[in-house]
Amino acid sequence: xxxxxxxxxxxxxxxxxxxxxxxxxxxxxxxxxxxxxxxxxxxxxxxxxxxxxxxxxxxxxxxxxxxxxxxxxxxxxxxxxxxxxxxxxxxxxxxxxxxxxxxxxxxxxxxxxx
Amino acid sequence: xxxxxxxxxxxxxxxxxxxxxxxxxxxxxxxxxxxxxxxxxxxxxxxxxxxxxxxxxxxxxxxxxxxxxxxxxxxxxxxxxxxxxxxxxxxxxxxxxxxxxxxxxxxxxxxx
Numbered sequence: 001x002x003x004x005x006x007x008x009x010x011x012x013x014x015x016x017x018x019x020x021x022x023x024x025x026x027x028x029x030x031x032x033x034x035x036x037x038x039x040x041x042x043x044x045x046x047x048x049x050x051x052x053x054x055x056x057x058x059x060x061x062x063x064x065x066x067x068x069x070x071x072x073x074x075x076x077x078x079x080x081x082x083x084x085x086x087x088x089x090x091x092x093x094x095x096x097x098x099x100x101x102x103x104x105x106x107x108x109x110x111x112x113x114x
Numbered sequence: 115x116x117x118x119x120x121x122x123x124x125x126x127x128x129x130x131x132x133x134x135x136x137x138x139x140x141x142x143x144x145x146x147x148x149x150x151x152x153x154x155x156x157x158x159x160x161x162x163x164x165x166x167x168x169x170x171x172x173x174x175x176x177x178x179x180x181x182x183x184x185x186x187x188x189x190x191x192x193x194x195x196x197x198x199x200x201x202x203x204x205x206x207x208x209x210x211x212x213x214x215x216x217x218x219x220x221x222x223x224x225x226x
Contacts, residue, residue, distance in 0.1 A: 004156075034214060043118075043204070044157075046214025089157070101170045102147065102215070106156040 002026055004092045006105035013080050014113050020076045021108040023090030027071035034091040034102065035064055035075055044089060047075075080112045116141065120205050120218035127225050132193040135221045139186050139207030145169075146188040147215065148180060151202045160203075163188055195225045 005024040013019050025033060032051045036044040048057040053068040061078045077084055087107040094100065119138040127133050139146050147162040159172035163182035180190045186207075192199055202222050206215035 032212065036214075043217040043219050044206075044215075046216065049212060049214045051212060091157075101159045101162070101172060103159065104149075104157040 002092065002094065002103050004090060004103050004105040006088075006090055006108050008108060009106070010109040010111070012111045012113065015081060017080050017112075018076065018078045019080055019110065020074050021088055021110075023073045023075070023105055025071050025073070025090070025092035025103075026094065027069060029094040030068045030071075030092075031095050031100070032093045033066055033068075033073050034093070035073070036089040036091065037086045038089060038107070039086040047088075077110070080110070082112045082114050085110055085112045118205060118207050118216050118218035120203075120221050122221060123219065124222045125224070127195050127223065129195055129197060129225055131195050132191065133195060133223060135190045135192075135203055135205075135223075137188045137190070137205030137207075137218060139188070139205075140216055143207035143209055143216070144186050145208045145210070146182055146186060147206050147208075148188070148190050149204045149206065150174075151204065151220075152198075152200070157204065160190065192223075197225050199223065200225045 007022050035047040038044040048064045050066040055066040057064050063076045066073045087109045089107045091102045091104040093102050121136045145164045148160040149157040161180050162170045166182045177193045182188045202220045204220045206217045208215045
């Protein structure tokens with residue numbers, strides 16, 4: 001059974017703090033790693049899809065890195081704002097068969113206090 | 115452009131009944147996948163369809179089934195409902211395997 005782990009489970013920061021979360025996934029048979037933001041009462045929203053080892057992606061104050069050889073990805077938020085409060089999900093997709101399914105971690109819940 | 119539309123938004127069913135949930139993907143998206151979320155659990159993959167064919171299936175009992183129509187709309191059916199099937203069911207569509215998924219607002223199913 002494929003396992004995707006996210007840490008920490010939850011995080012409380014002050015407005016203006018920078019923060020980062022970790023996603024660990026299988027290091028073999030890698031195809032893609034997705035990051036999503038899920039705000040309360042809304043649908044999950046795609047942030048990044050990363051496919052190459054060493055990939056770095058950026059969207060505004062949010063960026064992500066990928067290490068497929070060791071099986072981890074980091075999501076960084078610079079200067080957190082209250083509107084960044086959400087659950088951040090990562091999802092792993094491998095090659096073929098059941099590994100072709102998009103397997104989600106349980107998420108990191110971020111709360112940003114003004 | 116219109117997003118992913120799921121109907122109904124809320125549903126209450128009795129144990130033993132069956133239920134059908136509907137998902138209309140973004141126009142042009144041929145891949146539709148379904149997920150279940152229960153308290154304390156992450157999004158659990160149910161199945162994925164592409165061009166009317168089931169491409170992958172998650173680890174769920176045979177009571178859970180789905181299909182996709184020629185217009186890419188998808189339905190998910192759960193027969194002989196159990197209390198543990200109470201969950202948020204999300205549908206997502208994508209253009210390609212390399213693309214991110216666009217999620218619908220979900221159907222909240224309560225089994226009593």
